[in-house]
Amino acid sequence: MNMLSKKSIVDAGSLEPEDIELILSNADSFLEISRRDVKKVPTLRGKTVINLFFEPSTRTRTSFEIAAKRLSADIINFSSSSSSLKKGESIIDTLKTILSMNVDLIVIRHSDSGTVKMIDRFVDIPVINAGDGKYQHPTQALLDLYTIQKRFGKFEGLKVAIVGDFLDSRVARSDMDLFEKMGMEVTIVAPTMFLPEDYSEMNVRHNIDEVIKDTDILYILRMQLERQDRKFYPSVMEYNRFLTLDMKRLEEMKPGSVVMHPGPVNRGTEITDEVMDVGGTLGEKIAIEEQVTYGVAIRMAILYLILG
Amino acid sequence: MNMLSKKSIVDAGSLEPEDIELILSNADSFLEISRRDVKKVPTLRGKTVINLFFEPSTRTRTSFEIAAKRLSADIINFSSSSSSLKKGESIIDTLKTILSMNVDLIVIRHSDSGTVKMIDRFVDIPVINAGDGKYQHPTQALLDLYTIQKRFGKFEGLKVAIVGDFLDSRVARSDMDLFEKMGMEVTIVAPTMFLPEDYSEMNVRHNIDEVIKDTDILYILRMQLERQDRKFYPSVMEYNRFLTLDMKRLEEMKPGSVVMHPGPVNRGTEITDEVMDVGGTLGEKIAIEEQVTYGVAIRMAILYLILG
Amino acid sequence: MNMLSKKSIVDAGSLEPEDIELILSNADSFLEISRRDVKKVPTLRGKTVINLFFEPSTRTRTSFEIAAKRLSADIINFSSSSSSLKKGESIIDTLKTILSMNVDLIVIRHSDSGTVKMIDRFVDIPVINAGDGKYQHPTQALLDLYTIQKRFGKFEGLKVAIVGDFLDSRVARSDMDLFEKMGMEVTIVAPTMFLPEDYSEMNVRHNIDEVIKDTDILYILRMQLERQDRKFYPSVMEYNRFLTLDMKRLEEMKPGSVVMHPGPVNRGTEITDEVMDVGGTLGEKIAIEEQVTYGVAIRMAILYLILG
Numbered sequence: 064m065n066m067l068s069k070k071s072i073v074d075a076g077s078l079e080p081e082d083i084e085l086i087l088s089n090a091d092s093f094l095e096i097s098r099r100d101v102k103k104v105p106t107l108r109g110k111t112v113i114n115l116f117f118e119p120s121t122r123t124r125t126s127f128e129i130a131a132k133r134l135s136a137d138i139i140n141f142s143s144s145s146s147s148l149k150k151g152e153s154i155i156d157t158l159k160t161i162l163s164m165n166v167d168l169i170v171i172r173h174s175d176s177g178t179v180k181m182i183d184r185f186v187d188i189p190v191i192n193a194g195d196g197k198y199q200h201p202t203q204a205l206l207d208l209y210t211i212q213k214r215f216g217k218f219e220g221l222k223v224a225i226v227g228d229f230l231d232s233r234v235a236r237s238d239m240d241l242f243e244k245m246g247m248e249v250t251i252v253a254p255t256m257f258l259p260e261d262y263s264e265m266n267v268r269h270n271i272d273e274v275i276k277d278t279d280i281l282y283i284l285r286m287q288l289e290r291q292d293r294k295f296y297p298s299v300m301e302y303n304r305f306l307t308l309d310m311k312r313l314e315e316m317k318p319g320s321v322v323m324h325p326g327p328v329n330r331g332t333e334i335t336d337e338v339m340d341v342g343g344t345l346g347e348k349i350a351i352e353e354q355v356t357y358g359v360a361i362r363m364a365i366l367y368l369i370l371g
Numbered sequence: 372m373n374m375l376s377k378k379s380i381v382d383a384g385s386l387e388p389e390d391i392e393l394i395l396s397n398a399d400s401f402l403e404i405s406r407r408d409v410k411k412v413p414t415l416r417g418k419t420v421i422n423l424f425f426e427p428s429t430r431t432r433t434s435f436e437i438a439a440k441r442l443s444a445d446i447i448n449f450s451s452s453s454s455s456l457k458k459g460e461s462i463i464d465t466l467k468t469i470l471s472m473n474v475d476l477i478v479i480r481h482s483d484s485g486t487v488k489m490i491d492r493f494v495d496i497p498v499i500n501a502g503d504g505k506y507q508h509p510t511q512a513l514l515d516l517y518t519i520q521k522r523f524g525k526f527e528g529l530k531v532a533i534v535g536d537f538l539d540s541r542v543a544r545s546d547m548d549l550f551e552k553m554g555m556e557v558t559i560v561a562p563t564m565f566l567p568e569d570y571s572e573m574n575v576r577h578n579i580d581e582v583i584k585d586t587d588i589l590y591i592l593r594m595q596l597e598r599q600d601r602k603f604y605p606s607v608m609e610y611n612r613f614l615t616l617d618m619k620r621l622e623e624m625k626p627g628s629v630v631m632h633p634g635p636v637n638r639g640t641e642i643t644d645e646v647m648d649v650g651g652t653l654g655e656k657i658a659i660e661e662q663v664t665y666g667v668a669i670r671m672a673i674l675y676l677i678l679g
Numbered sequence: 680m681n682m683l684s685k686k687s688i689v690d691a692g693s694l695e696p697e698d699i700e701l702i703l704s705n706a707d708s709f710l711e712i713s714r715r716d717v718k719k720v721p722t723l724r725g726k727t728v729i730n731l732f733f734e735p736s737t738r739t740r741t742s743f744e745i746a747a748k749r750l751s752a753d754i755i756n757f758s759s760s761s762s763s764l765k766k767g768e769s770i771i772d773t774l775k776t777i778l779s780m781n782v783d784l785i786v787i788r789h790s791d792s793g794t795v796k797m798i799d800r801f802v803d804i805p806v807i808n809a810g811d812g813k814y815q816h817p818t819q820a821l822l823d824l825y826t827i828q829k830r831f832g833k834f835e836g837l838k839v840a841i842v843g844d845f846l847d848s849r850v851a852r853s854d855m856d857l858f859e860k861m862g863m864e865v866t867i868v869a870p871t872m873f874l875p876e877d878y879s880e881m882n883v884r885h886n887i888d889e890v891i892k893d894t895d896i897l898y899i900l901r902m903q904l905e906r907q908d909r910k911f912y913p914s915v916m917e918y919n920r921f922l923t924l925d926m927k928r929l930e931e932m933k934p935g936s937v938v939m940h941p942g943p944v945n946r947g948t949e950i951t952d953e954v955m956d957v958g959g960t961l962g963e964k965i966a967i968e969e970q971v972t973y974g975v976a977i978r979m980a981i982l983y984l985i986l987g
Contacts, residue, residue: 097473101417103445109717111745122468125447129419129472132445137719137748139741156943156955160738163971164745165713327464339464355471405781409725411753430776433755437727437780440753635772647772663779 066368071183071190075201075237080244083208086364090209093363094356096133107136110167110370114140115157116193117173122326122355123193123202127170130362136167136370154178158186167370171195176233189369197231202365203325204237206358208245210350211280213357214321218245224274226252226306227284227333230259234325235284250274252306270305275315283308283324283333299332309335313345321350374676379491379498383509383545388552391516394672398517401671402664404441415444418475418678422448423465424501425481430634430663431501431510435478438670444475444678462486466494475678479503484541497677505539510673511633512545514666516553518658519588521665522629526553532582534560534614535592535641538567542633543592558582560614578613583623591616591632591641607640617643621653629658682984687799687806691817691853696860699824702980706825709979710972712749723752726783726986730756731773732809733789738942738971739809739818743786746978752783752986770794774802783986787811792849805985813847818981819941820853822974824861826966827896829973830937834861840890842868842922843900843949846875850941851900866890868922886921891931899924899940899949915948925951929961937966 067082096104112131116124124140131138141161161169168189171179176196183190194200208218215221223242229235229251242249250266251258252274258267268274275281286302303309308322316322322334328351330336341349375390404410420439424432432448439446449469469477476497479487484504491498502508516526523529531550537543537559550557558574559566560582566575576582583589594610611617616630624630630642636659638644649657683698712720728747732740740756747754757777777785784805787795792812799806810816824834831837839858845851845867858865866882867874868890874883884890891897902918919925924938932938938950944967946952957965 099417102419102473102475103417109715109719109749111718111748121449121465125449125469126472128447129445129474132419132447133417137745139744139748141737141741153943153946156946157737159968160942160971161741163968164742164975165718165972167718326468327461330461330464352467352471355468356473359472407725410727410781410783411725429757429773433757433777434780436755437753437782440727440755441725634776635769638769638772660775660779663776664781667780 066371070188070369071192072201072365072369073180073183073190073192074199074240075204076240076244078201078205078241078244083205083241083245085368086205086361087209087212089364089368090357090360093133093367094360096363097356097359102133103135104133105135106367106371107131107134110136111165112136112138112366113161113166113169114138114142115161115169115171116140116142117171118194120172120193122358123172126355126358127191127193127362130359130366133359134363134366136366154182155185158182162186162188168366191365191369194233197233198236200233200237200325202358202362203234204241205365206354206361207238207282207323207325208241209357209361210323210354211321213353214350215279215319218242218247221247221279222250222274222277223247223280223282224250224252224268224271224278225282225284226271226308228257228286229253229284230257231287232284238282247280250278254305271308271312275312276317278316279320281308281316281320281322283322285325285327286329286332288329288332302332307333307335308338310337310341313338313341313348316348320348322348323354324351326351326355374679378496378677379500380509380673380677381488381491381498381500382507382548383512384548384552386509386513386549386552391513391549391553393676394513394669395517395520397672397676398665398668401441401675402668404671405664405667410441411443412441413443414675414679415439415442418444419473420444420446420674421469421474421477422446422450423469423477423479424448424450425479426502428480428501430666431480434663434666435499435501435670438667438674441667442671442674444674462490463493466490470494470496476674499673499677502541505541506544508541508545508633510666510670511542512549513673514662514669515546515590515631515633516549517665517669518631518662519555519629521661522658523587523627526550526555529555529587530558530585531555531588531590532558532560532576532579532586533590533592534579534616536565536594537561537592538565539595540592546590555588558586562613579616579620583620584625586624587628589616589624589628589630591630593633593635594637594640596637596640610640615641615643616646618645618649621646621649621656624656628656630656631662632659634659634663682987686804686985687808688817688981688985689796689799689806689808690815690856691820692856692860694817694821694857694860699821699857699861701984702821702977703825703828705980705984706973706976709749709983710976712979713972713975718749719751720749721751722983722987723747723750726752727781728752728754728982729777729782729785730754730758731777731785731787732756732758733787734810736788736809738974739788742971742974743807743809743978746975746982749975750979750982752982770798771801774798778802778804784982807981807985810849813849814852816849816853816941818974818978819850820857821981822970822977823854823898823939823941824857825973825977826939826970827863827937829969830966831895831935834858834863837863837895838866838890838893839863839896839898840866840868840884840887840894841898841900842887842924844873844902845869845900846873847903848900854898863896866894870921887924887928891928892933894932895936897924897932897936897938899938901941901943902945902948904945904948918948923949923951924954926953926957929954929957929964932964936964938964939966939970942967942971
């Protein structure tokens, strides 16, 4: 029934170009449904989807929940805080339980890298990775790609600068996989402490000012302040000096260029308040809300292509 | 599409008399739906409603959830404990995210007075205040009004005594706005520590015995024991002496009079156990359960009038 | 409307044989629905069911939620952590609130034995006990019975050994009620510390090896490690020696015999990892996943028979 080449969406890197194209080309019609007066189609009536979130999440969980409901699927939220994992149940046994309830698809977020890949091997039903550790967040990368397609109408030759804590970011890893696959030129802007040990094959800059005038897409990563166990990159002041998007830098960006961020933004760290609230022509550069809108459409398209 | 004069329900005071009448007159048909064997109509199929609760709540959240589901809307619970506000996201950015998902209406509860008014100005879609700080709880006031209408068939000239911690109560503030607007005579029964600094224009008594024989409606407020940061009004014993509804006082109330409370009741503080569990003719005076039933109908009417 | 002889399912012991037969014979058609492509029938459209869980639960809560949704009922999760019970509301007042919202059925789990029985007497609508304290878990017993029926096609004369902490187990108490009623021979395998004070009328063994070769059904209880306030049965090593199902014991079981467990399993305590993950003919003895599958069907049958 799955019209994609694999049963699951586990990582961005292993998506075939035809799968990516199929997802993006289907997103338009689902985008239209969310803009209707009656935002609901009966496509997935009688399907059971589980939102299996082992990490707290609002945006992604809600995005999947809205996507599933607009397709008339039944979606069950299963979050770790209310779960029997408190009782020391193994993940494998939790999955066996879910499978035994004749569930059609599992959306999973987990704090450990690679967990979703392991799960996908274990279960026969489709799995969608909604973020695992520092490894992957493929539906984020797909919605980012869709946002770029809607803005530029093409991918080939676009210059993307990914700014911030690359090392800890599953979004960055997934985006990089897809952006390069689609022929974009990716530069990473980060101090060495935010980079993997061997970054010799990556195109790296240390200061946002080196790329700001020339980039088409400024993709700003979230500082995972709540996850950091090491000291914060020397200080917010240092961060601001080399990496933060402020008004001066926004004004230097070239016509038609866009600013993206996976959200939620740490205002004052990655992006200043002034930039977040700017209107007019400069405000049109900020594509953060579009990313959220397109996220629902992309997830509807994926659910449809897997279960429809 | 909204048949009310404003897009949102933010406070009771700014509701126009025609809006109030429209909501009350529509509630009857929705009350009837909840008493059917099949408690569901397709009116709001394909609408997306968000329950955005920043404070814990059962009654109000569940009341809105049941109201939305009986109208066939999709309702998403978004509570702060599982939300990305843990990650330091600003309320404005949370709202932008929700709006970007093409949501049709937001029901909001927040611990800070005035937050919902601020949010209503910020967003284009309708907002319903489900309680903010000590400021307002307008749907509670509307269901209270509906309860009075069903009991008395009129408002003009009815005597209402609002008893208890007026200062900390958003319910009291909203009720007072509507009760006076509908021509009822409102007396506050409270010690000065439960009153605003300047209460010279309010009709105030300090002892429930001064009003008990003459009032049509005894509206008893909840002591927000969990929210108080100052010491409890000298002691429960003092409270009982001047403010608590016990059997002796209940028996003194005049024929046809009613007792109301927004719930949940602190048994033994505002109302004794004996009164809470009384049956027969005296028991008929207690309208607390009717308030809950009418609450679902009022919220269905509001959702319908805003989104239908 | 209720086709069962009582309005509620409170304990296994008071179920009439005709009720049990009716539930089991209806389960087959609901099992079939969960295996369809479109797992949904409109049977309970417009019914409102409340999942009132005062204890954390995944399996049982999700099982009821899926069962209700596949029957098209509206189901509202009401868990104590987000509830106004934090505000000191009494259970009776919580129930009055729920009843006032015109709810059709309440599924309840509570940590105190007997609470559900008390509630059932108090409310007019049907109640389903989803586990209360150490007292009863009747839907678990019914799904266990259904699992046995599907495996053996009969009950009369089957030998069941219930292994583990009988004293603290509501599952054991409910199972024992039903198993004996259906003519099975029940043996309890437990040290005296896991038995009630007077167990003289029970058929007791202290070592699993005394029953392993001869039993048709090995029903292994969960050690409620998280609920124990006394020291763990002398040590896990002692537990393993007398009670744990390991490969050697599994191999000794007779042809056609089955292993059951209410889940989640404490791997290494009640059952070894090796047994949990075994495949082939020996793996076919393990009926734990079937129990979960049949649980959804049994709960659909019960909801249908009560509300349909």
